[in-house]
Amino acid sequence: MENEAMGGHVMVPLESLSLELPNGEILVGYDKDISSLQEDISALRSRQRHLDRRRREALDKLIDLKGSIRVFCRVRPLVQTNNLKTKSPVTVEQEKIAVKSVGIKKEFSVDRVFDQESTQEDVFQEVKPILRSALDGHNVCILAFGQTGTGKTYTMEGTDGKLGIVPRAIQELFSHASEDSSSTYSFSISMLEVYLGSLRDLLAPRQPLFRPTECSTACNLSILATKSGAVEVEGLTDVSIPDLKKANQWYCRGRRARSTSWTNVNDVSSRSHCLTRITIRRHGATEQVSKLWLIDLGGSERLLKTGASGLTMDEGKAINLSLSALGDVIAALRRKRSHVPYRNSKLTQILSDSLGDGSKVLMVVHISPSEDDIGETVCSLSFAKRARSIESNRDIPEDLKMLKQKRIAELDKEVCDADEELKYLNEQIRRADISLEEKKKLTSSICQVLSDEKGSPRSTLVVGHIDATESPHPTEKAKIRISHGSVPHFMSSTVCSRQRHSAGSHSVSKPRLTKSVNRYPAELTGSQSFSYSSCKNAAKARSVAFSASVPKMKCLPVKSDLINISSNSIDSTAASAPRRRESFVSRPVQRAPLHQHRRRMSSLT
Template sequence: IASVLHKLSHENTQLHREVENFPVLLKEAIKRTGKQITEALSEVNENSKDLIRRYRKEMKLRKKYHNELVELKGNIRVFVRARPKISEDGLNPKMSVSYDVNDDSLIYVSNQQRGRNQSFDLDRVFSDTSSQQEVGGLSGWLIQPEYLFYLGQFCFILSIFAYGQTGSGKTYTMEGTQEEPGINQRALSDLFKMVEERSLDWDYSVSVSLVEIYNETLKDLLTTKHEKLEIKMNADGTLFVQRLTILPVKDLNDVNRAFEFGRSNRATASTNMNEHSSRSHAVLMVTVAGTNKTTGVQTMGKLNLIDLAGSERVSKSGASGDRLKEAQNINRSLSALGDVIHSLRNKQSHVPFRNSKLTYLLQDSLSKDSKTLMVVQVSPVEKNSSETICSLTFAQRVRLVELGQATKKTK
């Protein structure tokens, strides 16, 4: 019994010690496991960080290849800009537009009818917080030295279109304000810089015309005469507008003065300038004719700045009478623009340029030897989401167009 008691007492002491040590062991075990979990987590973290890094790299590469593809295959770029909310949107409006933090070519719009977000993939998306400077930088894609070179030395047409529903920010982005100039001002100032830089070897003459298309009728905004304008074709297949004023200009100030005159001319013909301007297309055509001082080679280039009339859904706005007629003409010409672009994309032998005055006038600008930048403006608020979806659907359709490679053309 004594030996059994001794053994039991020994075991009891050992158990006692183990019980005493248990919290320490447990603490150590917890610490060890915690360390293992932390290590495992940080490995996962590192992996996911690496994945995000690789994803971003892939996105950059994808964009680079896409850009190269566009350069190789086509000359049209589509940018989207959402304007910020404004007082007209009401107090605390519900927003419908969102962006992808990792990919600046994606924009999402909440589609109330389908009850989900619809995504659109464009060349570049500018959010509602983007600055004029950031957006203005995009004209750099169009007005690059090599294209300026084209513009000055080959027949090459550059066009900037602004598309979007009424009040979506087209004028703000294109014209901007005195303090915050828009794309047009930047593009034109780049153009005159180029002319200056090449003036040692080339004699350039720059001229402007300003045409308004209202209810399928062309109007010369640089004259107060009201002559009927007709689009005619030269023997070489190029287009011109008969009797259109062609005003020689020396610098950006001259262009702005001409533009101001056109603007006041447009306003006097209408009781409400803003109302009227959003119901008509305005096309500013800048022509650069060059003669090489040594060789005598003559060249021609054009820069078109096009402020399209606001796209609007007649069923929603409930327009009637003259307003309905205007809206129908606008929608017809914008859809003709879409059809032309669609035919070009599908490389159809017949492109329906003549279906509207807008596409007929811009035939050259949408054909080969041209480079086009389309800025699609959208409103960020939910009450406009169906118009936003329509505009972005149009934008995506345009983006897939291939205009073909430019060919060198000198006289």
């Protein structure tokens, strides 16, 4: 009987596995399989490291070319309170905003304009690349700036169903971390508010409500700078966020703490800066730590309002001071000045290690399209112009501009291609790791069975389960469940079999077609199998070139708790798939005794 499926179980000839049997005989195939698999994984990992390095370099160049301090402008839709009858003085193009009204005619250039119809998704797509920089180890700052009511909180936090940058960024970080098999990441979150020049920890254990003028210890945090230049807020709560759910819970809690102050203390949040910090730890050969700051700045209209008094005036002054200090710092960085005035405000002190060299800054300036707000709109755009790190395209000669655009497009493509290929490699490594694990488990199970039996090689082992209808001659006696570790009586060697075995080990068996095990055994359906040669898209096509150095692979299904080692006659999918038999069938001397064992098996059925 050729078919070794018995009682719904697939019988696996041991010559398909490479093991040292108790009698000293070596069965070739299995160990080699594991070591080849390990080699494959190591080749894939080395390709992954190489690609990741290339992607990082390209992304870094890309962001620097686009400007390490970038400025976007978002125009809020008109709201009921605006004068809807007059025509909006603001007109926009992709990178330009013109403000025209009586006595005013100004034009501003930014890196990207989001008009009134732009969605949260549109904005986030442009933010995404800078998040990769944060994951790559750079400190990153994303700031929302603008007059009160122009949509800073809408852009950063969003609303239900229209999530803003912060929740999307958190989601993106976790999603990337789960896909990247080259490193492991861990994240933690802190949230604080800068109000009237003091720092308030938004994630601190709850305390009785207090008025801002009566700040307790919770808002007297101080800023420390380490020798290496890193900045830390002393005593600031930093909560580890192991998963997205926990991250969102803590973020919501911080938001609530901010709005509670607002409710109870008369509009505090619109007169404070709210800072969310995600600390990213990338664990690899060395640990890399970076900070992602997501900042909802206080409303800038306070700069222009002079009629305020009392607490409102103090708040206005505080915001005025910190925003102009921020403008000074960014302008000094842009001009590459040797002295950068970080110490002029708490806000710039906290951010001093995240605005300068090696950091990436993105400022989203918010404006209102209404005629009523034209003064504040011009003011906000002037701030943006000062902050922008690169010369506007208008000041660059046409040929240089084209050259730059070309280079940006090339780098963009390089990053995208590398990303796609990395995704593909990650998946391959994940699958190969699963296969390796399964193989190791199988080996140890087989060793267990063999050592239990002391000195008698078995011809076949049942290591999986198949549909009973596909098992032509089920014989209960012939089953060996590896998990039980027990061996049926018929599997024990007899005097005859031992004689045959010793005779056979000296003779060359006739070439008989044996059921070989796939290198990556178990239920190899088309969708589960993977190889470079099956690549369909560009990234996959590139992998084909690489496949010359990496052997083709097939994988185990993730959920397989029973390993179905298929035989040709049982698994038609596997039968049609290319098999790697050479490691098993080309050693007749080693197969001989097993071949004879199979004959004995056949006679039992």
